[in-house]
Amino acid sequence: MGRLENKVAIVTGASSGMGEQIALLFAKEGASVVAIARRKERLADLVEKIEAEGGQAIAIAGDVTSEDDVQAAIKAAVDEYDKLDIVVNNAGLLDKMTPVGEVTDDLWDAVFDVNVKGPMRFFRAALPVMEDAGQGTFVTIASLGGIKCGIAGSTYIASKHAVLGLAKSVAYMYADKNIRSNVIAPGAVNTEMGQDPDTSEIGMGRAQLTMACIPRMGEANEIAQLALFLASDESSLVNGAVVTADAGWGAG
Numbered sequence: 001m002g003r004l005e006n007k008v009a010i011v012t013g014a015s016s017g018m019g020e021q022i023a024l025l026f027a028k029e030g031a032s033v034v035a036i037a038r039r040k041e042r043l044a045d046l047v048e049k050i051e052a053e054g055g056q057a058i059a060i061a062g063d064v065t066s067e068d069d070v071q072a073a074i075k076a077a078v079d080e081y082d083k084l085d086i087v088v089n090n091a092g093l094l095d096k097m098t099p100v101g102e103v104t105d106d107l108w109d110a111v112f113d114v115n116v117k118g119p120m121r122f123f124r125a126a127l128p129v130m131e132d133a134g135q136g137t138f139v140t141i142a143s144l145g146g147i148k149c150g151i152a153g154s155t156y157i158a159s160k161h162a163v164l165g166l167a168k169s170v171a172y173m174y175a176d177k178n179i180r181s182n183v184i185a186p187g188a189v190n191t192e193m194g195q196d197p198d199t200s201e202i203g204m205g206r207a208q209l210t211m212a213c214i215p216r217m218g219e220a221n222e223i224a225q226l227a228l229f230l231a232s233d234e235s236s237l238v239n240g241a242v243v244t245a246d247a248g249w250g251a252g
Contacts, residue, residue: 002030003232008081010034013091015042021123024042027055034077036060064091064118074125078156086231089140090129097199100154115159138181140167150210171240180239182230187246215247
């Protein structure tokens with residue numbers, strides 16, 4: 001029996017990187033997966049991979065910045081699988097290492113809409129379903145940037161500090177309803193998200209000082225393994241935790 005047998009999980013940003021690996025692993029461990037992301041073709045490939053291995057998944061082409069798309073994902077989980085046990089808030093947006101002196105209102109709003117309001121929308125939409133069921137689990141993929149400030153641009157850092165607090169607040173507010181909310185704070189991970197050459201010269205110059213201390217890059221499947229533990233009943237006593245996954249980068 002898989003570690004998520006008979007569970008239903010929504011995974012945001014599931015078309016690539018950590019989200020894709022989380023969706024694949026959750027399905028392998030018995031979960032029925034509702035994968036949401038903007039790239040419809042990538043999602044179709046993901047569902048095909050999951051079904052080829054005997055798993056169950058459906059794709060929702062949508063954006064975490066859209067309340068309608070968020071509600072559609074929740075509805076799809078309940079309509080297709082009759083319940084919702086797990087939400088993984090993984091979708092994220094970088095800020096091109098932009099220091100605060102170069103931040104525009106448009107950049108600030110775009111990053112916060114994905115990195116903070118996106119998870120908030122899923123917390124808000126999923127909580128009534130979980131409360132009715134008497135249980136539920138959230139796993140939010142934040143960043144080491146929610147703890148340390150020298151590894152990304154100002155908007156991204158601020159957004160990850162904010163979502164970390166939001167997720168911990170959910171843990172506290174709903175602990176008596178058997179609903180858990182934990183956070184993963186990855187360090188540097190090999191994904192296409194971090195491969196944007198169009199970055200601020202000032203911001204990148206400052207960030208490189210801390211990047212020189214990275215023990216090693218992480219892989220997306222390593223984050224998926226941690227997400228699996230936090231989503232499973234094995235972590236039943238873990239609530240409101242922020243787990244770093246950075247090979248010790250943030251320990252110094």
